[in-house]
Amino acid sequence: MQWFLNFNPATSIELSDRGLAYGDGLFETLSAHDGVISNLSLHLSRLERGFKRLGFKVDTSEIVKLAGFLSDQAARFESVGFKVMVTRGSGGRGYLPPASANFSWLVGMFDLPDYSAAQSQGISLTHLPVQTSINRNTAGLKHLNRLENVLAKQMLPDGYFEAVLSDANGKMVECVQSNLFWVKNGELFTPLLSASGVQGTMRHAVIQAHLGVVNIVQEDILTLSDADEIFITNALSGILPVVQFNDRELSVGPICRSLRERLVNSHEIN
Known part of the structure; x- marks a missing residue:
């Protein structure tokens, strides 16, 4: 499985990330075939609903960047799966989040299981x-x-x-x-x-x-x-x-x- 952090190849994440400490984040699992990501708009809409519910002040440009990154990667493969996780990053005191979050955008790519x-x-x-x-x-x-x-x-x-x-x-x-x-x-x-x-x-x-x-x-x-x-x-x-x-x-x-x-x-x- 290949991982990206903030759209760059990565193999580690900050130990203080709130996603690890409190599960302070969201995830999506997507599939792509022949370069097309199934139900991409539905996945992005659910992410946006989650951001609002959790108080993640994510700029729309970041969501557009995620969609573009996923689409570019999907175009490289006949079929591929994606695990997307967005956490609030590090910071804050205990459960109280930081006033200005430094979000962690994680994308993992994997071979799709055969469900035929x-x-x-x-x-x-x-x-x-x-x-x-x-x-x-x-x-x-x-x-x-x-x-x-x-x-x-x-x-x-x-x-x-x-x-x-x-x-x-x-x-x-x-x-x-x-x-x-x-x-x-x-x-x-x-x-x-x-x-x-x-x-x-x-x-x-x-x-x-x-x-x-x-x-x-x-x-x-x-x-x-x-x-x-x-x-x-x-x-x-x-x-x-x-x-x-x-x-x-x-x-x-x-x-x-x-x-x-x-x-x-x-x-x-x-």
Whole structure:
């Protein structure tokens, strides 16, 4: 993996960086194919929302610089993945940030995993007891405090690709590293993320691409026991159909297929 700090090649970062000390920052994971970055505008928009929420006074020119840097790097490869992290840098006293931040812009480049088999054949899904935090101040953001996901990933049983996580009220939120959708009686559903979870870029793209109403709801895990279709979304993997939920087998359904075809044809996913 090749890393850049403030758009220059780097192998280290200040030990006093607030991203290390407090998780004081945001991140994005992006994919590029044939020189085109999927959903770049959605990733940049989410970053900007996060900057405003965390009080990062980032000049628009820096976001334009990031977009240009990513696009230039993407043009060098047939396919490549990016991990972007923006921290508040060093400074401040304890939790109190400095009055004028010196932001750290980190970009990592990596080979994309091959999800072709999972996209065509489907994946297995289970449910884990790790709870997602309920916090409207940070809900929706891809902030650097991801210990819940780390715990859940360690608990994922062998043989399962992903797992659904719920909040303290027992309501489904998302998966360990994906957003969740399901279909019942021809209607599409996804969990409400106003108090917990990450508002994924592929989740947004699916909601925009669906020709019908997307029901954004608060439901417990039992709802999936009689769903007609289940699929998950992620910026790198795109749309992955679920063909096994715990001990229950499912088929790749028509809504999942049509959404994937529509988004691939619009070049939103690859």
